[in-house]
Amino acid sequence: MRFQAAKVSFLRYLKGTDLSKAYLLAFAAVIPITLANYYNNLSVGIAMAIGVLLCAPSDVPGNLRHRFFGMLFAAFFGVFATLCIGYTKPFVWVNLPLFFLLTFFISYFSVYGFRASLISLAGLLAMVLSFANLGTLSVWLHATLIGCGSLWYILISTLFLKIRPQKHLEIQLGETAEKTAEFLRIRGKMLTAKHHRNELQRAQFSLQTSINELHENIREALLSNRQQSGSSNSSRRQLLIFIDLVDILELSIAHPVNFKRLDKLAEENRALILKYKSLIYEMSIQLQEIAEVFLDGEKLKKSNTVSNLIEEIEAYIQQFEEKINETEARETLILLQNLLDFEKKQGQKIQSIQRVLSNIKKREEFNLKTSEVKQFLTPTDYSFKILLENFSLKAPMFRHALRLAVLMLIGVLIGMFFKLQNSYWILLTLVVIMRPSYGLTKERSKKRILGTFLGGIIAVILIFLISNPVVYAVLGILSMILAFSMIQKNYVGAAAFITLNVVFIYALLQPNALAVIQYRIIDTFIGAGLAVIGSFLLWPSWEHNEMNAVISKTIQANMDYLKAIDNYYHTKGNLPSAYKLKRKEAFLAMGNLSAAFQRMTQEPKSKQKEYKNFYRYTALNHTFLSSLASLGNFIRNHNTTEASVYFETYISNIIYNLSKTIENLSEEKTQKELKHINFEQAEAFIIDEEKKLIQLKTKELKEGKEKISEALRTNMQEIQLISEQLRWLYEVSLNLKNIKK
Structure with a gap:
C-alpha cells in the first residue's frame, strides 16, 4: 500500500508543474552559461543566469497581469540592489x-x-550575491x-505558459478535490x-486552511483571467467544477450532527451509523478519483x-419511522433525515462534477457578470498608504x-571578523529561512x-567516487x-540538492571541493542559529499579540454571514451574489484564525499565553460557522415557510452576543444592552409549532396514508433543524461572550 502511494506521488511529481518549472529555470540558466563559456566569457553567462534565478521565484500562477509586472519588478529590484551594493562595496562605512x-x-x-514577498526575495538575493564576487x-x-x-526568463516563461496555459490550474483543482476528499474522510x-x-477537529482546522488557500488561488486564476481573456469552454468547465467543490466543502462543514x-x-444501532460512515467514505473515494483525473490523467x-x-x-429510516411514538425518537428520526438530505446533496454535487468531466461538449453554460466576478476576488491594495499604515513597531x-x-548586518560582520570563506552563505540562509513568525522560522531552520547536512554527506561520497568534470556539470544541473522542483513542498530535499548543486559547481572551479562542503555546513549553522535567536529576541511577533484582532475579524465575518442568511430567509428567490460573498469571507476568516492558532502551537510554551481561551475561541467559531452553513444550506434548498418574528428574536440576540464578544476582545464598549429578549415567547412558539405538525402527521396516518406527505415532512424538518440551529447558534454565541480574558 505504501509502495503504491509512493509510486503515485512520484508519478505526480514527474507530471507536475513544479518539475516542469524547474526544467524551464534550468534551461533558461544553462543556455546563457553554455554560450558564454563557448565564447570564453563565462562571467557574462553567470550574470545572466543570476538574472534568471532572481526572476524565477516571482513567476507564480494567478492573475496574468500581476504575474508579468511582478517579474518585471523582481528584475528591477535585482538590478537596483546589485548597482547599489556593487558601487559602494569598496567603501565599507557607506556600504554597511x-x-x-x-x-x-x-x-x-x-x-x-x-x-x-517573492519580489522582495529577488532584491535580497541580489544584494547577497553582490558579496560573492561572481565574475570579472x-x-x-x-x-x-x-x-x-x-x-530572457520572462520571455521563455511566457512562451511556456502559452503552450500549457491550463496545466497549473488543473493541478490545483485536483489538489482541492483531494484535500476535500480528505476533509470528508475526517468527517466520516x-x-x-x-x-x-477534538484531535480530528484540529486536523480539520489545518486542512480547511489549506483548502481555503487553494480556493483563493483558483479564484484569482479563473475569475481574473476570465475578465481579461473572456470565457472559453475549458474555463467554463473549470469554473463549474470549482463552484461544486466550494459547495461540497460548505456541505461538509454544515453537517447537522448532534453528536450526543x-x-x-x-x-x-451501530450498524446504521456505520452505514452513514460508509456513505461518507464512498463519496470521499469518488472525490479522490476525480482528483486523480486532474493529477494523474x-x-x-x-x-x-x-x-x-x-x-x-x-429503507432503514422508513422502518424506524413506522415504529416510533415517543418525542425523542421522533427527533432522532428528523436528525437522520436531515443528515441524509445533506449527504444526498453532497452526492449530487459530486455527480455534477462527474458529468462535467465525462461529457465535456454538452455542458451547461455558466455566466457571471463582470461586477459579480470582481466581488469574489480578494483584492490586493498596492497603494502607498499601506506602507505608511504599517510603518510602526506594532506592525508584524x-x-x-x-x-x-x-x-543580515550581523551576518556580514561575522564573516568579515572571522574572515570566513564564502560567508555570504550565512546571508543566503537568513534570507531564505527568516519568516515573520518564530514558529515558521524555527521549523524552516531545522x-x-x-537538508544541508544530508546534501553534504552525499556530496562527500560522490566527490570521492567521481573525478570527472563532465559528470560534475551534469550532476550540478x-x-x-531537483532543488527548485522541491522548494515548495519538500524543503529538506530542496536544501540537500541546493548543497549538491553548490558543491558540484565549485568542484568545476576549484580543486578542493571538500572544503566547500565544510564551509557550507558551518555557514548554514551560523545563519540558521542567527535566524532562530533573532526571531526570539529581536522584536518578536508572538501570535498571542495578534489573536484578538484575528478572532474579532472571524466573528465579524460570521455575523455578516448570519445577516445574509437572515435576509435571504425573508426574500428567497435566486441566491444573491452578496450571500455568496459573505459566505466566502466567513470561510476565509475561519481559515485565517485556524492558521494563526496553528502558528501559535509552534511557539515556545512560555509564549503561548491564554492558549486555552484561544483554542476555545477557535473551536467555538468553527462550530458557529458549521451551524451557520447548515442553517443557510437548508433555507437555500427547501421551500420554507415565512420567517417569524421569533426567528428575528434569536437572530438579534445572537448578533448582540457576537458584538459583545468583539467588544470584550477590543476592550471597547459600544454595544447597547438589549431590553427585551423574549426567549420564553420564542420557545413557546416553537413548541406550539412542533405540536401542530405532530397533530397533522397523526391525522394523515389515521386517514390511511402509508407515509406522511412530502410537504409535511419538509415542514417538520424545517421546524426541527431551524429551531435546533437557532438554539445552538445562540448557545455558542453566549459561550463566546462569556469567555473570560
Missing part, C-alpha cells in the same frame, strides 16, 4: 549602512502580500546582464470516534455504490523587516540544517532542477 537600509526597505515591501565584469555591465537574464471518522473528536444524540443512537470511474448506500439508509511586517536587516 546602505546594506542595512536596503535590506529593511526591500523586505518591508513584502507588506503587499505573497507575490510582493564591471558593476554596471554585471547589473545590465542580470536585467537581460531576467527579461468523527461519526464513530467518540473519544478523538448520535452517540446514544450508536449504542442502540486517470479515466473517470463509474460506480453505483453511493446511490445503493442511500437506498439502504432510506515592520518588525520582521527590521529584524532581518539587523541579522529543515535547512537537516540535475541537482539544480
Whole structure:
C-alpha cells in the first residue's frame, strides 16, 4: 500500500508543474552559461543566469497581469540592489549602512502580500550575491546582464505558459478535490470516534486552511483571467467544477450532527451509523478519483455504490419511522433525515462534477457578470498608504523587516571578523529561512540544517567516487532542477540538492571541493542559529499579540454571514451574489484564525499565553460557522415557510452576543444592552409549532396514508433543524461572550 502511494506521488511529481518549472529555470540558466563559456566569457553567462534565478521565484500562477509586472519588478529590484551594493562595496562605512537600509526597505515591501514577498526575495538575493564576487565584469555591465537574464526568463516563461496555459490550474483543482476528499474522510471518522473528536477537529482546522488557500488561488486564476481573456469552454468547465467543490466543502462543514444524540443512537444501532460512515467514505473515494483525473490523467470511474448506500439508509429510516411514538425518537428520526438530505446533496454535487468531466461538449453554460466576478476576488491594495499604515513597531511586517536587516548586518560582520570563506552563505540562509513568525522560522531552520547536512554527506561520497568534470556539470544541473522542483513542498530535499548543486559547481572551479562542503555546513549553522535567536529576541511577533484582532475579524465575518442568511430567509428567490460573498469571507476568516492558532502551537510554551481561551475561541467559531452553513444550506434548498418574528428574536440576540464578544476582545464598549429578549415567547412558539405538525402527521396516518406527505415532512424538518440551529447558534454565541480574558 505504501509502495503504491509512493509510486503515485512520484508519478505526480514527474507530471507536475513544479518539475516542469524547474526544467524551464534550468534551461533558461544553462543556455546563457553554455554560450558564454563557448565564447570564453563565462562571467557574462553567470550574470545572466543570476538574472534568471532572481526572476524565477516571482513567476507564480494567478492573475496574468500581476504575474508579468511582478517579474518585471523582481528584475528591477535585482538590478537596483546589485548597482547599489556593487558601487559602494569598496567603501565599507557607506556600504554597511546602505546594506542595512536596503535590506529593511526591500523586505518591508513584502507588506503587499505573497507575490510582493517573492519580489522582495529577488532584491535580497541580489544584494547577497553582490558579496560573492561572481565574475570579472564591471558593476554596471554585471547589473545590465542580470536585467537581460531576467527579461530572457520572462520571455521563455511566457512562451511556456502559452503552450500549457491550463496545466497549473488543473493541478490545483485536483489538489482541492483531494484535500476535500480528505476533509470528508475526517468527517466520516468523527461519526464513530467518540473519544478523538477534538484531535480530528484540529486536523480539520489545518486542512480547511489549506483548502481555503487553494480556493483563493483558483479564484484569482479563473475569475481574473476570465475578465481579461473572456470565457472559453475549458474555463467554463473549470469554473463549474470549482463552484461544486466550494459547495461540497460548505456541505461538509454544515453537517447537522448532534453528536450526543448520535452517540446514544450508536449504542442502540451501530450498524446504521456505520452505514452513514460508509456513505461518507464512498463519496470521499469518488472525490479522490476525480482528483486523480486532474493529477494523474486517470479515466473517470463509474460506480453505483453511493446511490445503493442511500437506498439502504432510506429503507432503514422508513422502518424506524413506522415504529416510533415517543418525542425523542421522533427527533432522532428528523436528525437522520436531515443528515441524509445533506449527504444526498453532497452526492449530487459530486455527480455534477462527474458529468462535467465525462461529457465535456454538452455542458451547461455558466455566466457571471463582470461586477459579480470582481466581488469574489480578494483584492490586493498596492497603494502607498499601506506602507505608511504599517510603518510602526506594532506592525508584524515592520518588525520582521527590521529584524532581518539587523541579522543580515550581523551576518556580514561575522564573516568579515572571522574572515570566513564564502560567508555570504550565512546571508543566503537568513534570507531564505527568516519568516515573520518564530514558529515558521524555527521549523524552516531545522529543515535547512537537516537538508544541508544530508546534501553534504552525499556530496562527500560522490566527490570521492567521481573525478570527472563532465559528470560534475551534469550532476550540478540535475541537482539544480531537483532543488527548485522541491522548494515548495519538500524543503529538506530542496536544501540537500541546493548543497549538491553548490558543491558540484565549485568542484568545476576549484580543486578542493571538500572544503566547500565544510564551509557550507558551518555557514548554514551560523545563519540558521542567527535566524532562530533573532526571531526570539529581536522584536518578536508572538501570535498571542495578534489573536484578538484575528478572532474579532472571524466573528465579524460570521455575523455578516448570519445577516445574509437572515435576509435571504425573508426574500428567497435566486441566491444573491452578496450571500455568496459573505459566505466566502466567513470561510476565509475561519481559515485565517485556524492558521494563526496553528502558528501559535509552534511557539515556545512560555509564549503561548491564554492558549486555552484561544483554542476555545477557535473551536467555538468553527462550530458557529458549521451551524451557520447548515442553517443557510437548508433555507437555500427547501421551500420554507415565512420567517417569524421569533426567528428575528434569536437572530438579534445572537448578533448582540457576537458584538459583545468583539467588544470584550477590543476592550471597547459600544454595544447597547438589549431590553427585551423574549426567549420564553420564542420557545413557546416553537413548541406550539412542533405540536401542530405532530397533530397533522397523526391525522394523515389515521386517514390511511402509508407515509406522511412530502410537504409535511419538509415542514417538520424545517421546524426541527431551524429551531435546533437557532438554539445552538445562540448557545455558542453566549459561550463566546462569556469567555473570560
